Amino acid sequence: MVQLTIVLYKAYHQFSHLTIRLALGGCTKWPFYHIVASLNKCPKDGHFMEQLGSYHPVSNSYGKKLIALNLDQIWHCTGCGAHLSKPVEKFLGLSGYFPQHLTVVTNAERFSKTDTEATETRELTSVNIAVGIRLKSS
Template sequence: MKAVFLMKNTSSMFGLNVGVLKEFTPSLSQRNVTCYPSSMVHLSSLLSKQYHGGHVVIRLALAGHNQANRPFYRIVAAFNKRARDGKYMEQLGTYDPLPNIYNEKLVSLNFDRIKYWIGCGAHTSKPVSKLLGLAGFFPLHPMTVTEAERRRAAALTESSREREEEL
């Protein structure tokens, strides 16, 4: 199942509002593959020759797909030691950090494939963990809550200063 989420910049309990926009069925290219529960994924001998012990740690991370002054990220499953914008095994979603005309940041995630890779022992990077926490897939990252509390406190002090200046 693939879901598209909208993150509004308006303040809420955790600083961002998240809601399901649409749900899609998985594409035909996604296959059901059995996964062994371990902390590492064993790949074919062709891929595993470049790593010690034949095991590779897979990481769910953001891969930059940027233009000048226009950041855009793909959420990908890739080898742990790859370059930031290097090759990846599978694209699992996208993240557009710039707000659109409705003041929303767009995130699309393929939950079925994310579950598969995490079941295979893939690790998540901090930005991906934060996005998955906001989407409800993981618990919220502690820094997300802390940052929202700081923003809320700053907004309260700013509004109280404005009230005092009016009086």
């Protein structure tokens, strides 16, 4: 019987690989994520092999979102062939550990365009307000 379970275990996990991803924790309206290494066939919030960090998506009193990473263990897992999920890949790109993810770069370009357009409209409205004030004062 023991040999049969080993054979079934190997057959089930034959095509699975190690994945570094986010596991949801916390409670309603106060999410908290653990960055974990687990097999890709395991449930997202279920069993994991190792915790590699944490992520608090809710801003603190200073307006910052907190991420804690164990880079030595992440380096070890990626060296063993672990795959990264997209959010974890973005976090590691922002931390400077990996090259930045393509979506981070395109989002930054898009936000910079909207910021320049917003400043241009602010300048135009400030000129219109200044002209309106001059007309009223004369």
